[in-house]
Amino acid sequence: MTRITVINPNTARAMTAAIGARARAVAAPPTTVTAVSPAMGPESIESHYDEALAVPGVLAEIAAGERDGVDGYVIACFGDPGLDAARELASGPVVGIAEAAMHAATLLGRGFSVVTTLSRTAGRAWDLAHRYGFAAACRGVHACDIPVLELDGDGARETVAALCARAVEADGSDTVVLGCAGMAAYCDEIAREAGVPVIDGVGAATALVESLVRLGLRTSVRGEYAPPGPKRYSGLLQPFTIPGAV
Template sequence: MRIRVVNPNTTAAMTATIEASARAVAGPGVHVEAVTSAMGPASIESHYDEALSVPGVLAAVAEGERAGVDAYVIACFGDPGLDAARELARGPVVGIAEAAMHAATLLGRGFTVVTTLERTTGRAWDLAARYAPAGACRGVHACEIPVLELDRDPFLADRVATLAGAALAADGADVVVLGCAGMADLARTVSARIGVPVVDGVAAATALAQSLVTLGLRTSARGEFAPPPPKPYSGALSGFAKSPVSRGSRAM
C-alpha cells in the first residue's frame, strides 16, 4: 500500500516533520511518502494562502495517480483542496483537520483546538461545523506563533502545553486537537504534560487512510465527487485542463 502525504506549502523542513509523524503510524507493508508542494505559499495562514495552495495539492495528487498511489493525506489543517482532490483520486483522500476532529469525538465528549494564529481560528470553526457534532468543538485557541517559526521556537512545547491546559479548563473539553501540521511532533509531549489525549491530525489521517484502503473503500464516484468534466483552462492554469485520470469502478 502506498500513501502519499501532501504538504500543501512549499517548506521542505515542515514536510520532514509531517513525514515522521505519518510513518510512525504506518502498518507493515505500508509505504508512506511525504511530498512538498511544487508551487504555492511557504506557509498557509490566510484564505489567500489557502486558495493559492490548491493547484499544488492537485498537481501532487495527479502525479500520485500516475505513480499508482493508493491513498492521500492533505497535511494542512485548513484541508485545502480536499474535495477537489477527491474528484481526481482513485483511492481515498483524507484531510488532517477532518481526521483529527473525527478522532477527537471518539475520545471524549468535547474537544478544543490549539492552533497557530488568531486569524486562522474562523476556518477551524468552519471545519468543526462540517466534521463534528454540534457542541463537540468547545473552543479554538491560538498560540500566536507563525507557522514558519514553529520549528525555531525552543519553548514551543511548553507554550502549546500551557495554552492547551488553560483551554481545557476554560472550555470544559476532554481532548485537545493540534491545529497545524507543523505541530505534528508535539502530540505525545503535550499529552504527557496535560494528562488528556492530544490528537495530531497527520497521524490520525494517515491511520484512517490506511484503514479505508484495507477495507477496500474509496470515495464514491456518484454525483458530486465524480471526475470533473474536461474543459479548457487558460493562463497559468492551462496545464490543469487535461482530461482527468479515469478512476475505473469505485465502491459507492
C-alpha cells in the same frame, strides 16, 4: 503493499520532512508513506489567500500520485485545502488532517478544544467543525499566535503545551486537537503533560487512510465527487486542463 502520499500544501521542506516522519511512525508495515511538498505555492498557510494559492499545488501532487499508482492521500494542513477537488481526482481515499483529528476526538470524549497557530485562523477551524458536523463537540478554538514557520523554534512546544492545558481547563474538554501539521512533532510530549488525549491530525489521517485502503473502500463517484468533465484551462492553469477537452 499500501502506498500513501502525505501532501504538505506549503513549500517548507523541513516541515514536510517532520510531517513525513510523524506519518511513518503511525503507519503499519507494509504500508509505505511518502511526504511531498508542491513545487509551487506559499511557504506557509496562514490566510484565505495562502490557502487558495496552495490548492493548485495540492492538485498537481494528487495528479502525480495517480500516475504513480498511489493508494490514498493525506492533506496535511489544518484548513484541509483542496480536499473536495482532490477527492474528484483521486481513485483512492483522500483525508484532511482537521477532518480526521475532529473525528478521532469525538471517539475519545464528549468535547474537544482546538489549539491552533494564529488568531486569524480560528474562524477557519470553526468553519470546518460546522462542516464536518462537530460544532457541538468543539468547545473552543485557542490560538498560540506562533507563526507556522516558527513552531520548531525555542519555546514553541512549551507555549503550545501550556495553551493546551489552559484550553482543557477553560472549556471543560476531554480531548485536544492540535490545529496545525507543524505541531505534529511534539504531540506525544504534549499529551503526557496535558493529562487528556491530544490528537495530531497527521497521524490520525494517515491511520484512517490506511484503514480505508485496507477495507477496500474508495470515495464514491456518484454525484459530487465524480471525476470532473473535460474542460480547457488557460494561462498558468493550462497544465490542469482535463483530458478530452476540445
